[in-house]
């Protein structure tokens with residue numbers, strides 16, 4: 029049994045104000061968006077950005093709550109989603125072509141994938157070194173109260189290691205480096221999905237997509 033309530037929030041995708049409203053409904057923040065969750069633990073599964081208008085605003089809200097919560101025994105933590113890889117990859121590499129061998133063909137770039145997956149120029153403009161440092165030090169997987177938290181329903185995480193610690197440090201190593209092919213591989217692996225969906229009638233039971 030947990031001795032504190034745990035909340036887990038998925039893909040916010042730029043909807044900063046809707047996130048704040050949902051946290052208010054759960055009594056985790058007040059009308060000024062300050063932490064009122066006492067000793068609750070609040071986890072995010074990544075994908076703060078893209079599609080909606082204010083992804084970096086959502087990140088700023090989460091970082092502020094992360095700063096406030098520990099003083100009353102609470103905690104706010106986050107995983108990385110595939111759209112954070114896209115945000116950072118676009119920022120770092122722009123339209124630099126991904127080596128054809130790594131991309132499974134020519135014509136791929138973070139700029140192109142970012143654009144077709146709802147990338148927002150306002151988020152690129154708002155991104156600071158502090159955001160980049162915070163994002164690149166987030167894990168991609170954590171065990172919380174016997175639940176394995178991941179962003180993507182894929183087994184591709186296992187390509188990075190056999191333990192949560194190995195997997196997180198392998199991804200962090202890539203994200204603190206400048207190897208475009210390795211970055212592209214992180215984006216592809218985290219964009220694979222449906223590994224846990226189960227077999228649908230007439231469907232495939234797992235899909236790994238190269239973007």
Ligand SMILES: [Mn+2]
Nearest residue numbers: 075109110111
């Ligand atoms: Mn996602």
